[in-house]
Amino acid sequence: MQRIKFIDRMASGRIDRRTMLRQAGAFGVGLLVLPRLPQAAEVLTCLEWAGYDSPDYFKSYTAKHGGAPNFSIFSGEEDALAKVLAGFKADVMHPCNYSVNRFVNAKVAAEIDTTKLSNWKDVFPALQMASGVVMDGKVVMAPADWGNSSIAYRTDLVDPEYAKNESWSIFYDDKYAGKVCMLDNEIAITIGMMVGGEKYETAAVATGEKLAAAAKEWGTKVVKNSRFLWNDPSELQQALASGEVVAAYAWNDVYRNLKRENIPVAYAKPKEGYFTWFCGLTMLNTGKADPALAYDFIDAWLSPDTGKQLIEGSGYGHANMKSFEISDKQAITDMGITDPAEHMKQGTLLIQVSDAVQTEWNKAWGDLKALKQ
Template identity: 75%
Template sequence: MHGDQKQAGGNDMQRLKFIDRMSQGKLSRRDMLTKASAFGVGMLTLPSLPKAADVLTCLEWAGYDDPSYFKSFSDRNGTPNFSIFTGEEDALAKVLAGFSADVMHPCNYSVNRFVNAKVAAEIDVTKLSNWKDVFPALQTADGVVMDGKVVMAPTDWGNASIAYRPDLVDEDFKKNESWGIFYDDKYAGKVAMLDSELCITFGLMLDGMSYKEAAWATGDKLKAAADKWGRKCTANSRFLWTDPTEVNQALASGEIVAAYAWNDTVKNLTDQGIPVAYARPKEGFFTWYCGLTLLNSGKADKALAYDFIDAWLSPETGKTLIEGSGLGHSNTKSFELADKQAVAKMGFTDPIQHMKDGTLFIQVSDQVQTEYNKVWGDTKALMQ
């Protein structure tokens, strides 16, 4: 066979391999579009693809835009666009102001805000191949299902507490772990609170209220708590954080000695050999679960949104989440796939028992949340 015949034969073989991989969904959209013309494959031969402008847009927490959490999606469709939010209320405000997003990552205590605002769409779970492996109790949990409809596909779950440096706090705090550390002048400038109305909620709990009572506080009671506790918490915080990376770095350097934090902060620092403890505050040790919600403001093909959600629900993503952050995942098979030592270090493998062991953050009415948002915003403005 002459050289040019060999080359032609090789090209034909590569072309057939390309078409085969394309038909099996093993190529990203970008690869398909780039290689199609090179192999003489017409656009009509390509599988049904969204238009070039139909790139998925996600409203997401800082850190969750890491490609390892949705690898199977990116392999097929390329990298989505991300808009990072500081909290669910920030994300909701963006959507209501006209921001076009396809998927959002709320938590159990905030889903109702998106549903009530009519920006969340029902999720057809028959389009999710990994739904069958989601913990049954999470499939029907409050915030996942509302009015008989699935409005959030649960993905991650964990704790909210105080991460602190045991080598830098005093013995009294270690013996009496409390949310009061954020209001103690002894630690002024040495703590970091989340940029959240929880600054006020925790203060009400220090006044003797239960968490549920504090979360539903309104009127003069709420304003008084903001004046007494909200200002103190804000003034004592070296910074009000929105990105966990900021907290990790500050705790690691000793710039702060304690912070509101999730499980990943504890894992990241202990993996670096930095002494850090995770408090069980006497007023309450909090738990949560979050997930992905379809938004009706998006412009991308809905198939892309479902593919992204399904990628997040995969056991491979769960393995990454468990081993990388110490957080729980909704897919039961994640715990079989993940490193056994990493699972053991988590201390929990059952989301329902996990919720029972802590105080679950709850949903409140739109009216109460709106009032809390305003009071918290006013509190921060007064401290600037």
């Protein structure tokens, strides 16, 4: 019982400095010579949107590697970027055409070698070359999914007149105060300016006095009128289903899921225009996993099988042309448009803004939320 004796002696003050140091040294040496535990190969880490971590979207990856990657869920690209910049080691991120530039500018995005993606040849040519996919001649994002952002509203709880004159103004209308739900994103200010008659392309890049005035006039109102600002589509879905919220900024999947539950809901084509976007997968240079894993994961996302899941399950479009050949015909008819280039033209494609503008908008939006009374 050498150990207990040692502690007893130490407690009673009968240990000299040399013995103390000798014991501490022996402990340290002992730790160092312990056999190192065998380390498993590094698992792929992906930064994903809520809901996009569904195993349906990367089946071939799971089949090949026997398990899913690790996911870290973010609610907006700026959160994810800040997390990466703060030292989070992720291998793959899911940005969109309007936000991928932030990752490139922050020097955390890596170039994608498309020859390593077996499904790349079937990607719509328009998407292969789209701005956001290619930056400075390099492919920085493998396009995967595309869809809309518009207003999902309860036809039974909103004034019937609204259906005849759908507009984003519902978020700024005091009649619906506490009954609407905006995305927790600075786009709420842009939309306000569009309601005020400004064009999206000029509104989205407003700075200085103009942004401050818009934040005060439109931002304050939408933050005040929103029941909450959503980060998680399932939370929004529940709120719309229960009638807690009657109209909300929503993506295709929320509308599709509610429709499937037979809830009377419509997906608006507002007079100011609805938004279109496409997102994809970007390889980050911050990860620790083998890049081959990242390529397998991205390839899985580009597969027609994943496309079928997206089209039939959520009503999103997919980058692979073949996915439209194998999907349910009714689901494709429900989507309306099956050509991404045509789809982007029908709505307002969300655009990239410079880092300085984005920083200013992040602050404006953060301040607005904090000052809600």
